[in-house]
Amino acid sequence: MENSGLEWKRESGRKVFDCPVFLVNEYVCRSPDGLRRTYTVMDTADWVIVVPVLEDSGEKEFVMVKQWRHGSQGLSLEFPGGVFESGEDAPTAAARELREETAWRAGKMRKLGEFRPNPAIMSNTVHIFLAEDLRFTGAQELDEDEYIETLRVKPRDLIEGMGRPPYVHALMGAALALYLREYPQIP
Numbered sequence: 621m622e623n624s625g626l627e628w629k630r631e632s633g634r635k636v637f638d639c640p641v642f643l644v645n646e647y648v649c650r651s652p653d654g655l656r657r658t659y660t661v662m663d664t665a666d667w668v669i670v671v672p673v674l675e676d677s678g679e680k681e682f683v684m685v686k687q688w689r690h691g692s693q694g695l696s697l698e699f700p701g702g703v704f705e706s707g708e709d710a711p712t713a714a715a716r717e718l719r720e721e722t723a724w725r726a727g728k729m730r731k732l733g734e735f736r737p738n739p740a741i742m743s744n745t746v747h748i749f750l751a752e753d754l755r756f757t758g759a760q761e762l763d764e765d766e767y768i769e770t771l772r773v774k775p776r777d778l779i780e781g782m783g784r785p786p787y788v789h790a791l792m793g794a795a796l797a798l799y800l801r802e803y804p805q806i807p
Contacts (some may be wrong), residue, residue: 624651636660641703665741666766668714669701669795672724672751674772681723681772683754686786688767689695697771698785699795701746710747713747718751719720720761722770737791746797748800 628649637644642664650656672683683697689696700721704713711729719725732748762768781787782796800806 625762627652631656646670660741661743662741664772665703666710666713666744667703667737667746668710668717669697669748669791670714670718670747670751671724671731671748671795671799672718672722672726672754674754675752681774682778683724684771684773684778685721686769686771689789692788694788697773698789698792711749714747714749714751715738719757720763721766721768723757723759723760724751724754726751727755732795732802735794737792746794748798750799760769779806 628651631648633647634641636646642662643742645661646658647661648656648658660735665805668790674683684697686695686697687702687768688694700717702713702717702721704710708716710731714729715726718729722777729749734747736742736744737744737746755791756761760770761766778787778796780789
């Protein structure tokens, strides 16, 4: 995107809060016409979301994970994914998260796109991948605090359920939209 005269310049910053998942920083910024303001930003690692597609006898199903979400205090049915580990790139993080959360490995994986989850207050990017030609490895490799149930979901059920419990995670809607751009014909 070309410079349009709308860019603010960051002049300084300070850490306000630090936890294992993100940092909260305040940044002093200057507007295009010289106005100075302080803005709060959550700085966090990038994430991945993987859209795993199983195909059996011409029928497709998504491999999804059900887990408890502390922010909403409820269960959510989602595509697998998570935060990059130190030194990982997007494809490596996607392959690892798929394997750890679902016990599936992808024979083919490609990036569908990326989003900024909330660019007004967050600094990170979520990278969305399609995983196909899946092979089952036999066991999840969950983190100590992960409790995840893996389910197979028909595309039509996901599309019709999106936006209602348990399909309430907004980024899953974004991932589904990228999948539907590639495969608009859903049975």
